[in-house]
Amino acid sequence: MSQQAITPELCDWIAEQSRAGHPSQNILAAMLGSGWDEAIARQALARTLGQSATLTAPAGATPGLPEPDLSRFAPVLDAGDRPVKVVMALRQPRVVVFADLLSGEECDGIIALATQRLSRSETVATGGDGSEVNAARTSDGMFFERGETALIQRVEGRIAALLRWPLDHGEGLQVLRYSPGAEYQPHYDYFDPAHASTANILRRGGQRVGTLVIYLNTPAAGGSTIFPDIGLDVAPVKGNAVFFSYDRPHPATQTLHGGSPVVEGEKWVATKWLRQGVFN
Numbered sequence: 273m274s275q276q277a278i279t280p281e282l283c284d285w286i287a288e289q290s291r292a293g294h295p296s297q298n299i300l301a302a303m304l305g306s307g308w309d310e311a312i313a314r315q316a317l318a319r320t321l322g323q324s325a326t327l328t329a330p331a332g333a334t335p336g337l338p339e340p341d342l343s344r345f346a347p348v349l350d351a352g353d354r355p356v357k358v359v360m361a362l363r364q365p366r367v368v369v370f371a372d373l374l375s376g377e378e379c380d381g382i383i384a385l386a387t388q389r390l391s392r393s394e395t396v397a398t399g400g401d402g403s404e405v406n407a408a409r410t411s412d413g414m415f416f417e418r419g420e421t422a423l424i425q426r427v428e429g430r431i432a433a434l435l436r437w438p439l440d441h442g443e444g445l446q447v448l449r450y451s452p453g454a455e456y457q458p459h460y461d462y463f464d465p466a467h468a469s470t471a472n473i474l475r476r477g478g479q480r481v482g483t484l485v486i487y488l489n490t491p492a493a494g495g496s497t498i499f500p501d502i503g504l505d506v507a508p509v510k511g512n513a514v515f516f517s518y519d520r521p522h523p524a525t526q527t528l529h530g531g532s533p534v535v536e537g538e539k540w541v542a543t544k545w546l547r548q549g550v551f552n
């Protein structure tokens with residue numbers, strides 16, 4: 273789009289979207305999706321709705337980020353119904369590796385529940401709404417509803433306590449199974465503000481602000497979760513998990529991450545994505 277200008281028509285459209293209940297973050301995402309320059313879009317939002325409109329959180333969002341309580345350097349944290357060990361913590365970007373978040377039986381139980389419902393994993397479609405099969409992600413996957421079974425409920429309650437983030441701000445757990453050779457190429461978990469489908473996705477709970485990948489088994493070789501920007505490889509060990517958070521949908525968060533190819537055996541993970549607001 274060339275010659276972008278803040279016209280009265282544009283301001284009317286922004287005001288109309290706001291009156292219809294769309295958070296300013298979503299309006300901004302829609303403008304970026306249709307080719308508006310970000311600086312001009314933010315200026316137009318600020319001019320129409322006031323400066324605070326360009327801040328990112330949706331109505332009802334919880335301020336801050338999910339974050340375990342590492343303030344006392346306690347090597348074992350109380351996650352409500354289970355003590356969870358801290359293996360390592362990086363401050364910038366925030367990455368924390370936990371051990372024994374789930375028991376062996378809990379891992380096996382989730383795999384058993386998921387097995388019957390696996391299908392080839394999809395990612396957010398590049399062309400519009402919905403999702404599509406993507407060569408960058410060669411695993412099989414499924415989603416649980418939040419609270420779908422007593423086991424899922426227990427695990428979700430534990431995650432909420434550990435990361436001090438409301439249970440209803442979490443998406444349903446996603447389970448992935450990687451066969452030998454399967455991988456998940458490096459990506460960001462936040463929704464790209466420039467993507468056409470993002471405004472729609474953000475209506476439900478706002479942006480993702482944190483990810484917890486839980487390892488449900490220990491593959492014989494390969495399958496580590498990699499963070500290329502910071503040179504970190506996290507080994508997939510049954511019951512352990514890696515958590516990372518991101519305060520804005522931008523590569524500057526250094527949260528690029530991927531699942532390296534499995535070399536031998538299978539790899540199973542359960543991922544919990546955390547949103548800014550209530551995800552229903």
Ligand code: PD2
Nearest residue numbers: 456485497529530531541543
């Ligand atoms: O399985 C993994 O290691 C992995 C890597 C990157 C999972 C995800 N992303 C994810 O579920 O978002």
Ligand code: ZN
Nearest residue numbers: 459460461529
């Ligand atoms: Zn990811």
